[in-house]
Amino acid sequence: MIETENEMSKFRSKKAAEVQPILYGSIVSPYVRKVAIVLDLKNIAYSLETLIPFIEKDKQKLLNMNPLGKVPVYQDGGFMLSDSSVICAYLEKQYPDSVVYPSTSETYATCLWYEEYADSQLIPNILTVAFNILFAARFNLRPDMNAVKNVLDNKLPQIFTYLDNEIGNKKYFVNDCFSLADISIAVPFINFEMAGHRVSPDKWANLSRYLDEISQELYIAKANMLMRETLQNANIK
Numbered sequence: 295m296i297e298t299e300n301e302m303s304k305f306r307s308k309k310a311a312e313v314q315p316i317l318y319g320s321i322v323s324p325y326v327r328k329v330a331i332v333l334d335l336k337n338i339a340y341s342l343e344t345l346i347p348f349i350e351k352d353k354q355k356l357l358n359m360n361p362l363g364k365v366p367v368y369q370d371g372g373f374m375l376s377d378s379s380v381i382c383a384y385l386e387k388q389y390p391d392s393v394v395y396p397s398t399s400e401t402y403a404t405c406l407w408y409e410e411y412a413d414s415q416l417i418p419n420i421l422t423v424a425f426n427i428l429f430a431a432r433f434n435l436r437p438d439m440n441a442v443k444n445v446l447d448n449k450l451p452q453i454f455t456y457l458d459n460e461i462g463n464k465k466y467f468v469n470d471c472f473s474l475a476d477i478s479i480a481v482p483f484i485n486f487e488m489a490g491h492r493v494s495p496d497k498w499a500n501l502s503r504y505l506d507e508i509s510q511e512l513y514i515a516k517a518n519m520l521m522r523e524t525l526q527n528a529n530i531k
């Protein structure tokens with residue numbers, strides 16, 4: 295029997311710790327898939343609670359958890375976190391057995407750089423293409439095909455050229471090891487593909503070869519399959 299306030303508080307914390315973590319967001323978001331891949335790779339059981347920031351009631355719920363109203367949000371017992379990079383950093387500390395960051399200062403920082411480049415340049419530009427082609431109309435928004443054209447003509451070519459030069463004939467972006475750099479760079483390309491686009495092997499042979507290979511890595515392949523199934527079930531081709 296629990297008698298004191300102190301014991302009650304310990305009991306509550308224990309119960310909270312036993313509850314599976316929750317990943318809030320849609321698996322269609324590359325940022326959410328990035329976290330889902332890290333959770334999978336670290337063999338952490340979690341539940342996915344679908345929240346779509348473009349649906350008003352979901353947005354309100356998200357704003358109560360994240361002042362930016364964006365996904366992913368991650369809840370571990372009473373602890374709540376936002377932003378895919380922050381969540382991945384937390385998961386690495388919390389579950390250090392399988393690592394997703396390289397170990398030396400130099401390789402660690404290089405990995406953070408690629409993650410940042412993917413999060414701030416690659417993913418938002420690919421999402422402009424994918425969102426307008428696949429989703430805008432579903433949320434009663436007019437697809438902005440000028441924005442799509444601008445990204446395809448003026449933004450993505452520079453980004454692809456940079457990544458093509460960086461990867462060269464290497465298998466992984468940092469230190470010959472699969473890391474969060476690869477996860478961050480690989481995740482948006484399934485959105486690009488489902489929107490009917492691909493990285494031209496004639497213009498960006500290295501990047502195109504790398505993407506073919508990385509999409510066969512177990513955890514990337516699983517996340518891509520989930521994305522395909524989700525879009526098929528939603529009747530979006």
Ligand SMILES: N[C@@H](CCC(=O)N[C@@H](CS)C(=O)NCC(=O)O)C(=O)O
Pocket residue numbers: 323324325347348363364365366376377378379413421
């Ligand atoms: N830097 C954030 C970006 C998250 C983000 O932009 N998520 C998109 C979904 S793909 C979102 O929630 N957008 C809703 C909005 O901007 O209102 C992260 O890494 O988690």
